[in-house]
Amino acid sequence: MNIRPVQTGPVYRCWVCQRPAAGIMDFRTAMGGPTVLDRYADYIGYLDLDRICRQQMHPSRVARLGNLVTPLHFPKGCTVEERIQAIQDAVQFLLEQPQENLADQMMREIARIIHLVYVGTIHPDKAMGLVRLILTMKAEEMEVRHEMSMVW
Numbered sequence: 001m002n003i004r005p006v007q008t009g010p011v012y013r014c015w016v017c018q019r020p021a022a023g024i025m026d027f028r029t030a031m032g033g034p035t036v037l038d039r040y041a042d043y044i045g046y047l048d049l050d051r052i053c054r055q056q057m058h059p060s061r062v063a064r065l066g067n068l069v070t071p072l073h074f075p076k077g078c079t080v081e082e083r084i085q086a087i088q089d090a091v092q093f094l095l096e097q098p099q100e101n102l103a104d105q106m107m108r109e110i111a112r113i114i115h116l117v118y119v120g121t122i123h124p125d126k127a128m129g130l131v132r133l134i135l136t137m138k139a140e141e142m143e144v145r146h147e148m149s150m151v152w
């Protein structure tokens with residue numbers, strides 16, 4: 001079985017050096033115009049990587065399913081069909097991620113936020129905002145999973 005790294009956010013990191021990314025840019029914003037992959041736009045994103053990562057050409061393209069992301073690599077000179085296959089393989093992998101695993105990761109993220117409040121690194125209001133963000137992303141991902149199970 002093909003094992004790929006997965007991140008759940010809300011803070012995403014560079015796959016290579018772990019520097020935090022500023023967020024995820026959606027495919028349409030990154031492309032700035034129509035492309036042959038527009039049908040798959042919802043499942044492609046680009047990590048908004050640190051300047052150092054960009055200079056060192058660390059890969060930013062990801063396949064996404066709600067808040068779940070995994071690296072999306074297009075081999076040099078590959079055809080549109082091969083790209084579509086790569087997207088489908090990556091999204092299929094994300095669909096197969098066990099839900100308990102996701103819940104565990106969210107619990108860890110929330111525990112980390114509580115710890116940051118406890119040690120005084122972030123304000124409780126800020127923590128509530130972050131927890132809300134995690135829960136919203138989770139709800140979106142459940143919706144996407146449901147949709148995907150109907151059409152994919």
Ligand SMILES: [Zn+2]
Pocket residue numbers: 014015016017018019052053058
């Ligand atoms: Zn990096």
